[in-house]
Amino acid sequence: MRGGDVSPPPAVELRRINKRFGRVHANRDIDLTIDAGTITGIIGENGAGKSTLVSILYGFYSADSGDILIDGTPVALTSTADAIRCGIGMVHQHFMLVPTMSVLDNVMLGREGGFTLTDGISKTRKRLAQLSEDYGLEIDPDALVQDLPVGLQQRVEILKALLRGARILILDEPTGVLTPQEADRLFEILRMLKQDGVTILLITHKLREIMAITDDVNVMRHGQMVAHRKTKDTNREDLARLMVGRDVLFTAKYHEKEPGAPILEIDALTHHDSRGSTVLSDISFTLRAGEILGIAGVSGNGQSQLLDVLSGIEPVQEGTIRVAGEVIDSRNRRDPTALRQVGVAHIPEDRHHRGLVLPFSAAESSILGYHLTDVAGSGLFLDLQKIEARCADLMQRYDVRPPDPQWRSGGFSGGNQQKIVVAREIAASPQVLLVGQPTRGVDIGAIEFIHKELLAARDRGCAILLVSVELDEIMALSDRILVMNAGRIVGETAHGEADPNRIGLMMAGIDPNNARDITVQETGAA
Numbered sequence: 001m002r003g004g005d006v007s008p009p010p011a012v013e014l015r016r017i018n019k020r021f022g023r024v025h026a027n028r029d030i031d032l033t034i035d036a037g038t039i040t041g042i043i044g045e046n047g048a049g050k051s052t053l054v055s056i057l058y059g060f061y062s063a064d065s066g067d068i069l070i071d072g073t074p075v076a077l078t079s080t081a082d083a084i085r086c087g088i089g090m091v092h093q094h095f096m097l098v099p100t101m102s103v104l105d106n107v108m109l110g111r112e113g114g115f116t117l118t119d120g121i122s123k124t125r126k127r128l129a130q131l132s133e134d135y136g137l138e139i140d141p142d143a144l145v146q147d148l149p150v151g152l153q154q155r156v157e158i159l160k161a162l163l164r165g166a167r168i169l170i171l172d173e174p175t176g177v178l179t180p181q182e183a184d185r186l187f188e189i190l191r192m193l194k195q196d197g198v199t200i201l202l203i204t205h206k207l208r209e210i211m212a213i214t215d216d217v218n219v220m221r222h223g224q225m226v227a228h229r230k231t232k233d234t235n236r237e238d239l240a241r242l243m244v245g246r247d248v249l250f251t252a253k254y255h256e257k258e259p260g261a262p263i264l265e266i267d268a269l270t271h272h273d274s275r276g277s278t279v280l281s282d283i284s285f286t287l288r289a290g291e292i293l294g295i296a297g298v299s300g301n302g303q304s305q306l307l308d309v310l311s312g313i314e315p316v317q318e319g320t321i322r323v324a325g326e327v328i329d330s331r332n333r334r335d336p337t338a339l340r341q342v343g344v345a346h347i348p349e350d351r352h353h354r355g356l357v358l359p360f361s362a363a364e365s366s367i368l369g370y371h372l373t374d375v376a377g378s379g380l381f382l383d384l385q386k387i388e389a390r391c392a393d394l395m396q397r398y399d400v401r402p403p404d405p406q407w408r409s410g411g412f413s414g415g416n417q418q419k420i421v422v423a424r425e426i427a428a429s430p431q432v433l434l435v436g437q438p439t440r441g442v443d444i445g446a447i448e449f450i451h452k453e454l455l456a457a458r459d460r461g462c463a464i465l466l467v468s469v470e471l472d473e474i475m476a477l478s479d480r481i482l483v484m485n486a487g488r489i490v491g492e493t494a495h496g497e498a499d500p501n502r503i504g505l506m507m508a509g510i511d512p513n514n515a516r517d518i519t520v521q522e523t524g525a526a
Ligand SMILES: Nc1ncnc2c1ncn2[C@@H]1O[C@H](COP(=O)(O)OP(=O)(O)OP(=O)(O)O)[C@@H](O)[C@H]1O
Pocket: 021, 024, 026, 044, 045, 046, 047, 048, 049, 050, 051, 052, 053, 401, 402, 410, 411, 412, 413, 414, 415, 416, 441, 443
């Protein structure tokens, strides 16, 4: 017991935790102490071992060795059910909810933990309503999960954990998919939970969030815990240095450059989803060679559909796309492979579903979409040696860890998976590069690197369409910015004239010329 006999034991104590995956030593002699009723952050580069560590605490992985103490008592966590029984809950990066079921059904699912069948539906409904009210979560128990925006889906995950009796809540990169407004709301909820004595463990790459909400912060590097700081005694620069081992540039080194000829011309593009709702409305713009055109917008305002149509995942319904003179419209479809052959590359927003095939090796994933080009070999068959050698080279340049072309794509940490996708698409030297959320889940060192690579591709003449919910990222890289709201382009601004407040208002659907006394909070990529 620390601090004399009267102080309570820590909520969580990890002692000399070790975990290996084959030859990767993901967690090496990790010690971590978390006091009850605090918010503790864990930061570290991609692949540092953060998710592995919290997965061990949640009983998802078993440690090879080491001890776990909850409230001072040693526990054996051999399954997530064990963890739930010990009062541990987890909100995952990829939600574990069933989209076609209601909120109530979802929280009733898999009740291994704090409440049982005898609780009955009506009792659960009451507790759900009470918790939702206590924390201002605004959740309708009968809503279908698929109809809720991601911010609300995440609250359902939190409610599910609380209903199972969680007193220790783990959140693994909870804001990666949230708008800045949703993230602020999440932090209010976390502060309320802390006031009620819940202990919170937060993994994030965003140092702004660490500084805003945590009491303590722990830094991991190469599988080890290398530093602990009281948040009030540190700052972003200090933490960045501890993580990466060098100073980090928080803003990309942008320089002006005259763009070349038009390469991608979009005219009157309108698109409807499967339910007939209009998701893109009369979109027209021109993208030039050697230009980065940023699309700013709150997620869910048509940006994803725009990328889907431009990359050939969805057919053009109304309007035309002209790529290097070639016309694509409703009568003349091009699928993503055909588009790649005319030089249109795509870094998709969702690396799990569209960027990688998780059971494939890194080498196989590194030629996805390019298997018909000479990077895959010259004859009828794939030249595996050539593919692996090229993949090894890309992995070295993009600092993918482990740098092993034969490693299974699904066995890389989230940020390293993202680097594989970014490396593949930039290395194809496309004429047009469509980019969706390029730095989601990526550590600050890698953000700096990816930004540098995007600017370098622009300087080589590539025309880049950059979609990101991080306004800082859009402002740092784009020569021109278009703002999207409700499926329409509602504003345009040049790099030098970009004003985050004006853009923020347009993103929210407010005409900045008529808005008074409204300021919009800036977002932060790191
Ligand atoms: N299921 C697995 N199979 C094989 N290797 C794995 C598995 N899970 C993790 N690893 C390896 O363990 C190491 C640590 O991964 P982990 O996901 O814990 O990192 P992280 O710090 O959470 O990274 P990120 O910030 O990118 O999410 C990585 O090198 C990864 O490749």
